[in-house]
Amino acid sequence: MPVEPPPILSNVPGSFPQSVLRDRHPAIVRHVLEGIPYPPEVRLRLERLLQEPVIAPLPAGAHDAAEWARWGEGMYGRSWYDVPFLWAENFFYRRLLDAVGYYAPGPWRGIDPFGPQKDAGLPGPEELAELDALQALPDEQQAGALVTAALWGNRADLGFRLVAQGADRVDELIVDESKRLWELLRGGGAVCLVADNAGRELLPDLVLIDFLLRTGRAGRVELHVKPAPYFVSDALPADVLAELRRFPAGSAVGRRLRVALEEGSLSLHADPFFCAPLTFHDLPEQLAVRFAAAELTILKGDLNYRRLVGDRHWPATSSFEELTGYFPGAVAALRTVKSDVVVGLAEGAEWSLPASWRTSGAFALVQVRG
């Protein structure tokens, strides 16, 4: 294991993490308030959260106050900008849930503050028909098209869209190890898919799952989603169900997915770990066992990538193989690059890329460790 570089903080002027805390978080709160007519006390709490001079802990009565006290040791009382970026973002979403009363007894309990935005991002009939039509292609072509769709679907991240300029969109796959991914998927064993965003990302994920099951490339699929609203558009169990309802009555894919859930060849999981400020190095036993037993775990998205290699200032040429060696079982990352952390690039590969390549979402990676 190489020596760990320091974690990414948000206090570097002009940096991406600084812009997330300074610009993206207020924009997220604004959209929440536009989407849901929360009462004055909620609006005030959200306003206070944005103005908070130093990080305050969760109220003592919160169900997870003890865990957050442990995870946040040394963070409280400091500036949001001076603590690790990954932790600060995670805690922001947890505090946002607290401010809107997501866990509190009362009328707002369980109401997804990002629900209206997610609804607007649900796929329409054309997208559903396009993905359905892929079934007519030969298997090999379907496989390629589905990985591409699941990969680029990751740009449908609503937090990212709130502030992305898209000026120098190029859309380029800078590492493509998808061949290795398919090589690992021939045995008909279990596959874990750790989902990222609902809506236009989850749709191709579901169609990919259907393909894996239908063609016997997976005997069983575990779909892992978030247990609570997180990073705006991240998928929850309710979002999976909403998505399934979008498939027209006559859709063979929709019907098969439903039957797979009913019969158990597709199972839904929402472990609390996925909303914790931790990396996969700290996987709880119950998840580590599942990932170890799977033929492959597919991690979707930018945040899962940061959690896989560690949210640190890694040189881009650091070995993906080495940094993910600790992960229990084979792992594939399907990610559009939307933050600073990148590893596994060939020497000099970044020289020809535009200055914004790490955060524009125009570049993507398919990286695999078997």
Ligand SMILES: O=P(O)(O)OC[C@@]1(O)O[C@H](CO)[C@@H](O)[C@@H]1O
């Ligand atoms: O995980 P996802 O949905 O692909 O991306 C999440 C994201 O938009 O949020 C973070 C910044 O807030 C970045 O890691 C990334 O750009």
